[in-house]
Amino acid sequence: MNTNKVNEIREYLINKNCELIAVTKTHPIETLFEAYNIGLRKFGENKAQEMARKYQELPKDIEWHMIGHMQSNKVKYIAPFVSLIHSVDSFSILDEINKQALKFDRVINCLIQIHIAEEETKFGLNKEEAEDLITRIKSEKLENVQICGLMGMASNTSDQNQVREEFKKLRLLFDQFKSQDQNFSILSMGMSSDYKIGVEEGSTLVRIGSLLFGDRYYPIA
Numbered sequence: 001m002n003t004n005k006v007n008e009i010r011e012y013l014i015n016k017n018c019e020l021i022a023v024t025k026t027h028p029i030e031t032l033f034e035a036y037n038i039g040l041r042k043f044g045e046n047k048a049q050e051m052a053r054k055y056q057e058l059p060k061d062i063e064w065h066m067i068g069h070m071q072s073n074k075v076k077y078i079a080p081f082v083s084l085i086h087s088v089d090s091f092s093i094l095d096e097i098n099k100q101a102l103k104f105d106r107v108i109n110c111l112i113q114i115h116i117a118e119e120e121t122k123f124g125l126n127k128e129e130a131e132d133l134i135t136r137i138k139s140e141k142l143e144n145v146q147i148c149g150l151m152g153m154a155s156n157t158s159d160q161n162q163v164r165e166e167f168k169k170l171r172l173l174f175d176q177f178k179s180q181d182q183n184f185s186i187l188s189m190g191m192s193s194d195y196k197i198g199v200e201e202g203s204t205l206v207r208i209g210s211l212l213f214g215d216r217y218y219p220i221a
Contacts, residue, residue, distance in 0.1 A: 001034050001213050009195075009208060018199050021065050023191075023209030025050070029057050031213060036062065042083075044207050048074035055081055067151075067207055069123050072096040079103065085110045086151040086188050086207075089123050091136055094145055101144035109148045111188055114173060116166040117155040124152060127173055134177065149186030149204070150174045154194055163194045167201040174202070 009020055023044040024032050032043065032054060041061060045051035046068025055064060055078075063083040070087050078085075079100035088094050088110045101108040112133060115124030125133065130150075137147060152170040154163040167189050178184035190198020190206040198206055 001031055002211065003038055005211050006035075006038060006040070009211070012196070013199070013206075016199055018204050018206060021067070021188075021205055021207045022212055023067065023207050024054070024213070025068070025209065027213050029054060032058055035212070044086075044209070048077040051082070052077040065207075070097075075100045079106070079108065082108060084148070084186070087111070087113045087123065088147075089113045089125055091133060091140075094133075094137065094142065095140075098142040098144045107144050107146050109146050109186075111149050111151040111186060112147060114150050114152040114170055116152040116170050118157075118162075119155060122153055130173070130177075134181075146183060147181075149184050149188065150177070151188035153191070154189070154197075156193075160194070160197060164197050164201060167194075167198055167203070171202040 013020060019042060021042045021044040022035050022040045024035065025044065025046045036059060042063045042065060044065040044067040051064055051066065064081060066078060066082055066085045066087065068087060070085060070093050072093055075096045085097065085108065094110065097108055097110060112130050113124040114130060115122060115126060134147065150170060150173065154166045157163065170189055171187065174184065174187045186204050187202055188205040188207065189203045192208050192211040195206040195208055
């Protein structure tokens with residue numbers, strides 16, 4: 001892993017009210033231990049079973065963040081320990097998270113994923129869908145989940161002005177929901193290619209992988 005880049009990003013984030021999530025997906029346990037040994041404690045994964053295997057092998061003071069698209073039948077693997085699920089985009093998945101959290105007497109923190117990019121392949125809700133979801137959550141009284149904020153991924157483009165505008169829209173929506181719900185405190189936006197723009201536009205969590213670990217992929221059996 002690139003220790004110099006870790007230190008550079010840490011230095012950049014100082015006093016910016018934003019935390020680093022090290023995206024460890026596909027990387028081997030040895031790399032995660034290396035990240036742990038230089039002080040990283042928030043790891044992001046995109047597959048539930050891979051996260052569960054790594055959880056078993058790594059120190060238990062790590063905060064595990066599910067950043068990938070969540071499937072209902074996979075929630076059970078991470079419900080006992082996951083710190084934050086970034087990618088809620090339907091009531092059905094939230095209902096399953098609530099059911100699994102209840103089994104372990106936990107309240108699981110979640111973010112609603114908002115679609116802000118041009119690519120249709122990216123997941124997430126639009127403003128009206130997010131509003132409807134929040135209204136339904138309140139009416140259904142899901143007691144073992146807590147919606148803490150929003151997450152979004154900008155378009156995969158070199159046009160930084162476009163990325164900035166997409167993040168601005170997400171920040172405005174976040175501010176709207178935050179004014180109505182004091183539990184809204186997390187805005188997860190910004191990855192390796194655009195994290196500085198995310199921070200400038202108000203992100204409280206940036207999800208960075210390739211800058212720290214490179215593009216090598218590791219097959220998990």
